[in-house]
Amino acid sequence: xxxxxxxxxxxxxxxxxxxxxxxxxxxxxxxxxxxxxxxxxxxxxxxxxxxxxxxxxxxxxxxxxxxxxxxxxxxxxxxxxxxxxxxxxxxxxxxxxxxxxxxxxxxxxxxxxxxxxxxxxxxxxxxxxxxxxxxxxxxxxxxxxxxxxxxxxxxxxxxxxxxxxxxxxxxxxxxxxxxxxxxxxxxxxxxxxxxxxxxxxxxxxxxxxxxxxxxxxxxxxxxxxxxxxxxxxxxxxxxxxxxxxxxxxxxxxxxxxxxxxxxxxxxxxxxxxxxxxxxxxxxxxxxxxxxxxxxxxxxxxxxx
Ligand code: GLN
Numbered sequence: 001x002x003x004x005x006x007x008x009x010x011x012x013x014x015x016x017x018x019x020x021x022x023x024x025x026x027x028x029x030x031x032x033x034x035x036x037x038x039x040x041x042x043x044x045x046x047x048x049x050x051x052x053x054x055x056x057x058x059x060x061x062x063x064x065x066x067x068x069x070x071x072x073x074x075x076x077x078x079x080x081x082x083x084x085x086x087x088x089x090x091x092x093x094x095x096x097x098x099x100x101x102x103x104x105x106x107x108x109x110x111x112x113x114x115x116x117x118x119x120x121x122x123x124x125x126x127x128x129x130x131x132x133x134x135x136x137x138x139x140x141x142x143x144x145x146x147x148x149x150x151x152x153x154x155x156x157x158x159x160x161x162x163x164x165x166x167x168x169x170x171x172x173x174x175x176x177x178x179x180x181x182x183x184x185x186x187x188x189x190x191x192x193x194x195x196x197x198x199x200x201x202x203x204x205x206x207x208x209x210x211x212x213x214x215x216x217x218x219x220x221x222x223x224x225x226x227x228x229x230x231x232x233x234x235x236x237x238x239x240x241x242x243x244x245x246x247x248x249x250x251x252x253x254x255x256x257x258x259x260x261x262x263x264x265x266x267x268x269x270x271x272x273x274x275x276x277x278x279x280x281x282x283x284x285x286x287x288x289x290x291x292x293x294x295x296x297x298x299x300x301x302x303x304x
Contacts, residue, residue: 001299003042003044003048003050003270003299004050006050006295006298006299007040007042007050007051007052007295008052009294009298010040010052010291010294010295010298011038011040011052011053011291013294014038014040014287014290014291014294015038017286017287017290018036018037018038018276018287019035019036019278020278020286020287021035021260021276021277021278021279021280021285021286021287022035022278022279023035023260023277023278023279024062024258024259024260024277024279024283026160027153027156027157027160027258028156028159028160029150029152029153029155029156029157030060030153030156030258030259030277033059033060033259033260033277034277035276035277035278037053037054037057037059037260037275037276037277038053038054038274038275038276038287038291039051039052039053039054039055039057039197039198039273039274039275039276040052040053040055040198040272040273040274040275040291040295041055041198041199041201041202041272041273042202042270042271042272042295043202043203043206043209043215043270043271044269044270045206045209045210045215045268045269045270046215047215047216049199049202051198051199054198054275055197055198055199056197056198056199057197057275058147058195058196058197058200059195059196059197059259059260059261059275059277060150060153060192060193060194060195060257060258060259061192061194061195061196061201061257061259061261062192062193062257062258062259062261063094063111063116063192063255063256063257063258064201064255064256064257064259064261064262064263065191065192065194065257066110066111066115066116066119066191066255067111067205067208067230067234067255067263068134068137068138068191068194068204069110069116069119069120069123069134069191070110070111070116070119070230070233071221071222071230072123072126072133072134072137073110073119073122073123073126074222074226074229074230075221075222075226076122076123076126077122077126078226081110081119081122084106084118084122084176085106085107085108085109085110085115085118085119086103086106086107086108086109086115087109087110087233087236087237088108088109088236088237089108089109089236089237089241089243089244090107090108090109090112090237090240090241091241092108092112092240092241093240093241093282093283094111094112094113094240094241094283095112095113095163095164095167096112097114097163097166097167097170100114100167100170100171101170104174105170105171105173105174105175105176106174106176107171108237109233109236109237110233110237111233111234111237111238111240111255112237112240113163113164113167114167114171116188117164117167117168117171117177117184117185117188118171118176118177120184120187120188120191121177121178121179121184122178123187124178124179124183124184124187125178125179130187131149131187131190134191134194135147135148135149138194138196138204140217141203141204141205141206141207141214141221142196142200142201142203142204143203143216144200144203147194147195147196147200148194148195149190149191149193149194149195150193150194150195151193153192153193153195154186154189154190154192154193155189157189157192157193158185158186158189161185161189164185164188164189165181165185168181168184168185168188169181192257196261197275198261198273198274198275199273201261201263201271201273202263202271202272202273203216205263205265205271205273206271207221207222207227208227208230208231208234208253208263208265208271209265209266209267209268209269209270209271210268211224211227211268212224212226212227231253231265231267232253234253234254234255234265235247235252235253235254235303238253238254238255238256239254239255239256239262239282239284240256240282240283240284241282242280242282242284246284246289247304249289249292249293250264250289250292250293250296250302251296251302251303251304252264252265252266252292252296252301252302252303253265253267253303254292256283256284256285256288258279258283259275259277260275260276260277260278260279260285260288261273261274261275261285261288262274262275262284262285262288262289262292264292266301266303267303269301272292272295274288274291274292275288276288276291
């Protein structure tokens with residue numbers, strides 16, 4: 001398969017739609033991101049990268065960071081994480097509070113905000129300097145020492161993150177947050193603010209498509225079994241309450257963020273990163289999903 005041609009075709013087909021959707025403005029620092037951006041990068045398990053568009057421009061990865069935190073927590077704690085967080089799709093918006101009370105402060109899955117706050121809390125409990133731990137982890141995987149938190153975005157979300165504060169406090173009341181709520185929120189806002197490009201993302205997440213082994217270094221990041229499970233969770237919970245539609249249209253494990261990025265795994269073959277900041281109502285990149293749908297049509301790479 002000529003992936004260079006495929007990626008260029010996807011880019012050319014998507015080009016007329018660039019600008020569709022609405023930039024996330026509930027985090028004020030994200031409201032000014034130009035909407036007319038689009039990038040796609042594909043990294044195969046043999047280490048080749050195929051790309052088109054704005055692939056070197058860093059953007060706010062937002063909820064894509066939840067995969068990094070889950071990876072760290074699974075590696076530290078293993079299956080015990082499921083005592084404090086579920087693994088079912090929520091069918092609700094990513095920042096919803098409604099299920100939490102009925103389900104006694106146990107969030108549905110690690111990819112909605114409540115679930116990621118619990119995972120974030122676990123990582124804090126298992127490290128002396130959680131921010132440094134994550135930064136070292138991402139810089140190594142991306143092979144890019146300049147990857148960093150965007151402190152302006154983190155601060156902006158901190159000033160406006162009332163819902164996340166509500167979720168964390170509510171779970172604390174059920175005893176499902178161990179550390180101080182302020183500490184957990186601070187770390188959560190920082191990991192969401194990580195600023196990375198499509199190229200950084202395919203380098204960082206290559207292990208997801210490669211049985212848990214980082215493609216560049218050959219280093220094992222997760223056991224084969226745990227890696228499989230992260231992929232399963234991405235398939236069932238990675239795009240919030242649009243996960244069914246995404247499975248129908250694309251049929252691959254993926255994780256989106258309100259910065260407009262989506263990482264998508266073709267198991268045992270390749271990892272794809274797309275970015276375009278215009279979002280749909282659910283909070284997923286409109287033309288990012290269009291691009292992935294076109295990619296799968298051209299390559300027949302859905303897992304189904
Ligand atoms: N930091 C964002 C929030 O908590 C992440 C949400 C997302 O990317 N879907 O609202």
